[in-house]
Amino acid sequence: MSVTIHFLGPLRDMAGEDCRAVDAPLDWTGLLAVVGPEIAQQLNEARVNVACAGKVLSDKTTLNARDGDEVALLPPVSGG
């Protein structure tokens, strides 16, 4: 039973991988704990967004990912 975390843009380099499967369910505290301090610090910045199951969360601290959900960590976009 798992949630897949996707690391986008520069967060991919920090994570050293595109994605990682972790135990479900996953909330905000669990996410910060599982990604490690460097990425957790980024996630605490307002300019980094989080999406769950294809929707960007208006308040990322309400994250409540269930089994099978994708959680995407979205740093600021650098444009098309």
Place this chain on the structure above:
Amino acid sequence: MHRDIRLLTDPFVPGSLIGPFTDACNGLGGVCTFVGEVRGDNNVEALELSHYEPLTLSGMEELADKAAARFDLIGLLMVHRIGRMHPDEPIVCVSAAAAHRRSAIDAVDFCMDHLKSAAWFWKRELRAGKWSWIEPRAGDYADLSRWK
């Protein structure tokens, strides 16, 4: 409104998109097309655009909805590359067809400003064998604020 919204993983020829697009836009009085290409300045060897499948294309569709609601358009084409590109290759092509020029020109300007600063793309460039991520530019946010 006729719409053609796509993400492409391979190089494309913008000119080849415009003919079929305008053919599908009956009654148009004007077409405005913008093509963005990879700049080769500052010794850039390659550019790589990454995206997030569940958000990027649906975000472009939402942008097309906003453009359709805001401007009087007959058709809108928005094609964006992802993956690795080299200098002089097209990255983006936006074309708008309308009965009158102002709607077409403004719709392209609107879509480009949103694609540059509010679409789900991350860009990094290769110089002297080293990749570096491109940070958002203040100017892009200023461009976007023109439409608020």
